[in-house]
Amino acid sequence: MGKIMLEVNDLKTKYVTRFHEDVYAVDGVSLKIEEGKSLGIAGESGCGKSTLALSLMGYYFAPLHYMSGDIIVDGKNISGMKPDDVRRTILGNEIAYIPQAAMNALNPTQKIIRFVEDVIHAHDPKASKKDIYDLAKQRFEVLGLPPEVLQKHAVELSGGMKQRTVIAISTILSPKVLIADEPSSALDVTSQKMVIKMMRELMEKGFIRSMIFITHELPLLYNVTDDIMVMYAGQIVERGTAKEMVFDPIHPYSKGLMGAIIVPEAGTRDQKLTAIPGTPPNLKRPPAACRFADRCKYATAECKGMAPTMKEFGEGRSYRCHYSVEHLREVYADE
Amino acid sequence: MSEIQKNPENKTVDTRPLCLSGKGVTKVFGFGETRTVAVDHVDFAFHEGEIISIVGESGSGKTTISKMLLGLISVTEGEIQFQGKPRDISSHKKKKEYWKGIQAIFQDPFSSFNMFNKIDAVLLDCINMRGGKNLPKEEKVRLMTEACSFVNLKFAELTNKYPFELSGGQMQRLMIARIFLLKPKILLADEPTSMIDACSRATILDMLLKLRDEINMTIIFITHDIGLAYYVSDSVYIMEHGKFVESGGADEVILTPKAEYTKRLISDVPKIYEEWDLSTV
């Protein structure tokens, strides 16, 4: 077992709305990522996966508020730190974050090299421009980006190129954890593939030591990450390796998600897609029962009365359901 | 499809009657330096009861062609035939007549509804359009209830509500209920599932298939997702820079692509059963 790069214990965060109502968007999430591993987080929109990404950085600002839990990056607990300290000491060299629209964050009036200088100067104010340029040039070449990009303005680059440039800049300090929140969803398929290829290279060449990849597109997760975690209504409902999760999901919700995958491959046309009726619960007042019970076709009175806990099984897999693994597998086989 | 036969040259020929077809259809925007050819001499033939996908990336002209098919913008050149006769939409009255035969579902359910109109008004309007203005009130309610139950919604729960009180998936289903009331010959679905979650996506697709099976509706499915196109459609048109680069039966186009562009599109989409080759970019 490798060194633990990121460990999160029972993290709880909430949003406070304009009308002073609390929305419990991340409700007791625990996870561990080993060095050299990547973790995918999947779920419907509104399940709290983007909030989890923001919460993991330890950088809280209104309307997001920290409630409880630990975030341990390479042995260092950052959960109680002030936002300003987090920004100065953690972001960039310990944790890097790439949101979906990262490419639109580049100031069009500045050359790309200025952003690289900004990132490095934030952590090492004495670094010389020459050193920074050499480092950036070398890193860009390794990642397959033409070094001329450094002397260009953002408007001269295509969307996919901009996104890859942003990723290269945010990982220039070789962070321990990279959190990527839908980094390729706004791009066309060809650019998406290039972004994915680059993220894989970052891992292989050791520029980042672990990665959390968030998306609702399961075929993409399957191809990018080692492990997949499915999130529902602010909680994790199942975790396993990518292959196990796609071909052998246990939790009824994961089962539904995997059953809705569409890929252009032979034989997939005749599959019946599964649909999950209903809508997720309101996180202002999360139910005390299993949060999926209202939409689950296997739900019993027990499901609606008591919240299930995470249960472990197999090799490092876990799920959150009252039923046993064997029972669920049998039920799925019968259908 | 039993009506599809193989002809001697081993090409599939569809014997069902043509529903909508076009020859040399072109759309040019602007003039002089700003002249852009959005759709460039495309030919197509859509049959009754068929589900056709038009696949293209953003900027390929698929939205332009959908608007031309709907008669929302004029055709610069070429001819569109509707049910075997040249389409005539020269006056508002004729357009109204044409729109009884073709209807649409749009991409963004949140902007598809007038947020100042209640759901009842949306559905009542459809009944009026089908000439049911003078029906007794009970009959209208019956029709609306029937349409809502077709899409697994309960009309009683929807009355006096505004569309924005529903979720994205529910709104899109309401949109299908509208189509069910209108019963057009052709339904043009412009990326109807791209803004909603994967779980609700299956429901929407099921309902579209049900529309085809129950009312023999021709469905033109416009999408950028080649996997989705493969899943729902009988025939596929691949569009690049305003031209159809490849067309044919879904299995034929997706499993044995001939055009370079189609091959690239397919190879760029993540796979789960085969290895996804990342080296080709």
Place this chain on the structure above:
Amino acid sequence: MLNTIKQVFHSPKFVTGFVIFMVMLLTIIIYPIIVTADPLEMIGNGNFFKPGTYVNTSETISAKQYTFNVDVSQASKLDRQLDDTQRTKMADWLVRFGGVDESEIDTSDSVALVELWKNNYSKDVDQTGLIAADKKYFVRLDTKIDAMLASSGIIIAQKDEEGTLSEQSTVEDNSYVNINDLQTSRTLILGTDNFGRDTLTELVSAAKNSLKIGLIAGSIATVIGLVLGLLSGYLGGIIDNIITFVTNLFTVIPSFVLLVLISYSVGQGSRGIYLVAIIIGCTSWTWTTRSVRSQVISLRNRDHVNLSKLSGHSLFRIIMTDILPYIASYVVMALILQISSGILSEAQLSMLGLGPATTESATLGLMMNWATLYSAHLNGSWWAYFPVIFTVALIAFSLNLMNTGLDQVFNPQLRD
């Protein structure tokens, strides 16, 4: 809808603006009910009466006299009646022309000062460097001091047919009248203007007229702007080109110049407040047109409009049900701004003497115009112009505050 209105009234900016505006509106409505006098009635003979309470002099003499036990000695009388300005002026004169040394003068000791004055002052001394007005001032001051030094009490006498005077009564220095005994006292909170009109009453009526002008001008501008903007934005093509061309034409010509030219050519006699309002409205619609047009263009391609077209709705119905409700909040904000700018335009025009005819009505701009013409700002008659400026500013401020508040509610990007 109800929720939106609730939100609007949760915006502190809107509520502040709304309260200020409502207070002014209520004043405008209620004040004329209490004070029924004609606001343009010239009550004063002469201009710029100070704010204060005016009592009838002859009535004070015939009214019941009350004797107060006060010190009526000469010293105390001088102490009371010579104010600081007069004392410094006297000292100044004595040093410059009376040949008195500065060290000899003590302005706090009025008796000594007056004694020095009586010994040294003469109006015939060479007073080089003093303007005529100042010379007259010192003559008046000297007479006044003489009166103070004269024996106490004033005798009221009556002249009979032969011209002989007979004593009627004596008014002692320590006799007072109660203001409640007088029948004809009159309080002018803001004094009178140059025509001798009661400024406060005139101000309330002027604010009413200015608001009327603003409302009419704003409505006209908004209606023209809305109709043209809707047509040009929704129809597009050649109609859009024509309307945009005309709008640009009006934008390029400064609307104020246009306003001045039209007002001038209409002529002083026929300019009433309604005509001025219409002129202002017809010259200020351009930016409403432009912004409505751009809003409509972004709405035109929304799917609900396409859907409405596919449902076979007529052009008029699409504009009324699918476009107008979406821009309604925006139009209301534009209207508020147009009202405020209409009031300001009227003020500008009137300042140039191109406002409504003076004799028929008062407007805020006209009041400022007359105050300027009669140099109210030079002779210190602040009451003739300052309340007017303050009212204009307050109206514009409250309207703009409401507009900002609405903007925050309807434009989510600005929400904090």
